[in-house]
Amino acid sequence: MxxxxxxxxxxxxxxxxxxxxxxxxxxxxxxxxxxxxxxxxxxxxxxxYPETNRNRSLYIEKMVLRDSSRSSQNSGPMSFKFLTQYAKTLKTAEKVTITSFFRTSNAYAGAQKIKLNTKYTDAAFWEVMNFTFLEGKPYNEQNIRNGELVAVITDDFRRQYFSDLSEPVVGKDIEVESIHYKVIGVVKGSPPTRIFSYADIYFPYTVPKSNYEQDDIMGGYVAVVLANKASDRKAVQEEFQDKIRRIPLPGNRNGFKYDIAEVGCAPYVESMLSIFMEGGPQxxxxxxxxxxxxxxxxxxxxxxxxxxxxxxxxxxxxxxxxxxxxxxxxxxxxxxxxxxxxxxxxxxxxxxxxxxxxxxxxxxxxxxxxxxxxxxxxxxxxxxxxxxxxxxxxxxxxxxxxxxxxxxxxxxxxx
Amino acid sequence: MISLTNIEKVYRTSTIETLALNNINLHIGQGEFASIMGPSGCGKSTLLNIIGLLDAPSKGSISVGGQPVTSYSDQEMARLRNQRLGFIFQSFHLINDLSVLDNVEIPLLYRKQISAAQRRQMAQEALERVGLSNRVKHFPKQLSGGQKQRVAIARAIVGRPEIILADEPTGNLDSVMGNEILSILQGLNNDGATIVMVTHDEAMAKKTHRLIRLFDGTMVGDTTLTLC
Incomplete structure (x- = not known):
């Protein structure tokens, strides 16, 4: 028929x-x-690429502080310290990385100005994200502890910064915002639409200007939590929310007195959609x-x-x-x-x-x-x-x- | 086999009401070969359509095999038409996009218990019966009028229905072809099929067993014929 x-x-x-x-x-x-x-x-x-583990990841990208009447609020990314205390210590997670959002910066290749985006990350970043290294390797805990001025750059930045592409660039010097860094690795870049992994240069969080020691609850950092498997994410979320409930309240941040602290820990889509849903049911x-x-x-x-x-x-x-x-x-x-x-x-x-x-x-x-x-x-x-x-x-x-x-x-x- | 009781058919438009059939009482028995005759517009085709459950009467009741069918659902009517009735139309009504074999298979498509291979087999047998087994892959446009009508007969008989309803089956054919078609119908009747045929050809009608005459929607004659 x-x-x-x-x-x-x-x-x-x-x-x-x-x-x-x-x-x-x-x-x-x-x-x-x-x-x-x-x-x-x-x-x-x-x-x-390189966020191939998204299906078992959770994103902690925004904190909202409110007063008891919910009439005023502060919201944004968190401080490195806060995430170290509340996210890095999650026992149900396989790995947790703390990274800044990308920040714009400038570098000079001779007289030519190169506009670029930088990111400060911990060593776990390279385990949570699956970057392909074209040269060299990522920085490790040792490099970070020693405060070494090293950087991982993308192939696109390598092409813009170094004129001679026939030679390896690992070990070479780059200058960004008047600070000299040694290139430790070159990765295939991530599209700018993947904001948690995208940058042109990646620095260990202990280099200058990263503000990782900022003594505040909020700051410029976010965390990506990798669960052992997708189904474990619920347990990770519960553990995280349990920790969040223990944030000392009320608190005071630069004169703003808050009584409520909300921090989401959600899968990627939910996390991104929350930006649109911020204004409530309407x-x-x-x-x-x-x-x-x-x-x-x-x-x-x-x-x-x-x-x-x-x-x-x-x-x-x-x-x-x-x-x-x-x-x-x-x-x-x-x-x-x-x-x-x-x-x-x-x-x-x-x-x-x-x-x-x-x-x-x-x-x-x-x-x-x-x-x-x-x-x-x-x-x-x-x-x-x-x-x-x-x-x-x-x-x-x-x-x-x-x-x-x-x-x-x-x-x-x-x- | 088929009984019509007090059948009336009225066509209504916003301005006019036309009585196409008026108080028709008719019984067609098993194995009969009946013809319906009358002038153009007297209601012959309307009567045949009502006998074949293609159209619903405005009044009256129809029963098939002693079973009243007037209140049947679409599904039940369709099943009845599919299993017990076969139609032959004046203008053949073949689907031009389908091959001869596919056209003949149509009634069997709506019988779930028949496999594709069985369908093919039965359609080929029906085409052999009408002498067209060498045209299975042809399309209707490649056939003559007589051949088209033979395909239409094959389609009508493929499901082995008890009743075949033919609406002027020779109307579009020359006399030689017409006689050929009539002899096929006679053959089917000899094999046990009940046939009701609308015609305006007196000579054709006289070759059947029974002649029903209509005039202005009313049955004016019902004669049993003795064949020479």
Whole structure:
């Protein structure tokens, strides 16, 4: 039966090349946009280089201090000291790294000014993140304890700073903000969209200007906690929140008296979304409304358009509908036939969209629009794309199929 | 086999009401070969559509095999049409996008218990029966009118229904082809099929066992014919 449906769908496609072109153009363009979007979302939130352990990581990136009336608050990253005391000591975690967010800085290669981003990290950073070392090695606890002025740089920075790329740069000197550092390793860089790992130069947290000794509850550092496995994250969260409950309250920070201290320890997506959700339930509603509206614009409108094209296509086949009904096809079976046909057509569009998406992704990756962009069509993206094709096929096929199936046999045969 | 009691069919538009069938009482017995005759617009096809459950009467009741079917659901009606009825139309009504074999298989697609291989086998047998086994891969557009009607007959008989309903099956064919089709129908009737045929060809009608005459939606004659 399925072969019969597909055979018919294929013949119908060949019958009107112009209609077919319009239909497939609409479907493939819509699906391309959705697939590229899915790939981009996967690039943002998936477990990719060098944050390949995201699926078993938790992010402590923001502290919120409030007064008892909740009328004023201080929020932002935390101090190195605070994270050492509350995050580094987590017993249920496999590893915890403390790192600063990237900070902008300047370096000079001869007379040429290079704008760059720096990051201060501990040694565990290199274990929690999976950087590929092209040269040398990461700094270790010993380098940190000794306060050595060493740095790990990215291949991109190496290209900008050193003119002679034929020689290794490990052991060479770089000058950043008038301080000389010895290059200890070169890594393949991380895209700027991965804020916990992205920088051009990585320094041990004990180098000057890192502010790691700052005697405050808040500061410029965040922590990434690696659980032994994804399912262990709940236990880590519970242990962390238990510690947070023991923060001495009330407290005073530069004159601001706080009675409540909140620190999240959440998986990556949740942690990022919390930025949008900060404003309470109203903001949440707005955020999800915007997402729903965008999805409607991306899927709903092309689907409605396709419904019209499909209605004309299906009504053209009313004689076939009459024949099938006369020979015993119930409405339910006919509905199924037209939906299957529509899904088949959508999947042809989906295949074209897959090729277009691969081309688009290749162009984005090559364009340098996002440094180190590594947009891919992986299994997740592929499965979401198939889901999207199915949904789109259903959205645009059900209405015409319903209308068609209600045709009376005699009327259908007359046409 | 099929009984119609006090059947009335009214077509309504916003401005006009047309009585297409008026108080029809009819019983078609098993193994009969009945023809329905009458001038154009007298309600012949409407009556055949109601007998074949393709259309619902405005009033009256229908029973098939002693079972009243007027209140059947879409699913039940579809099953009844699929298993007990076969249709042959004047304009053939073949699906041009499907091959001859695929067209003939259509009624069997809606029988879950028949496998694809069985379907193929049964369709080939039906085509052999109408002398078209050498055209299985052809498409309707590649066939003559007579060949198309033979494909339509193969499709009507493939599911081995008890009743075959033919709406002017020779209407679009020349007399030679028409006679050929009629002899196929006679053969099917000899093998036990009940056939009801609408025609406006007196000569054709006289080759059947029973002649029902309609005029302005009313049954004006019902004659049992003696075949020479």
């Amino acid at each position: 399925l072969a019969n449906y597909i055979k018919i769908a294929w013949k119908v496609l060949l019958r009107h090349p112009f209609y077919t072109f319009i239909t497939l153009f609409g479907i493939s363009l819509t699906l391309t946009v959705l697939m590229v979007l899915t790939s981009f979302i996967d690039h943002l939130v998936g477990s990719h 903001v949440k509603v707005i955020f999800y409304s915007v997402i729903a509206f965008l999805m409607f614009m991306l899927m709903g409108l092309p689907a409605i358009n396709l419904v019209n094209v499909n209605v004309s296509r299906i009504m053209e086949r009313s004689s076939e509908i009459g024949i099938r009904k006369a020979f015993g096809a119930p409405i339910r079976t006919l509905l199924m036939q037209f939906i299957v046909e529509n899904i088949f057509i959508t999947f042809i569009g989906g295949t074209i969209a897959l090729v277009l998406t691969l081309i688009t992704i290749y162009l984005i990756n090559q364009s340098g629009w996002i440094a180190y962009a590594d947009l891919t069509i992986n299994l997740n993206v592929f499965l979401v794309s198939i889901g999207v094709c199915l949904l789109f096929g259903l959205l645009s096929g059900v209405a015409p199929a319903l209308r068609m199936s209600k045709l009376s046999i005699v009327e259908a045969l007359k046409s």
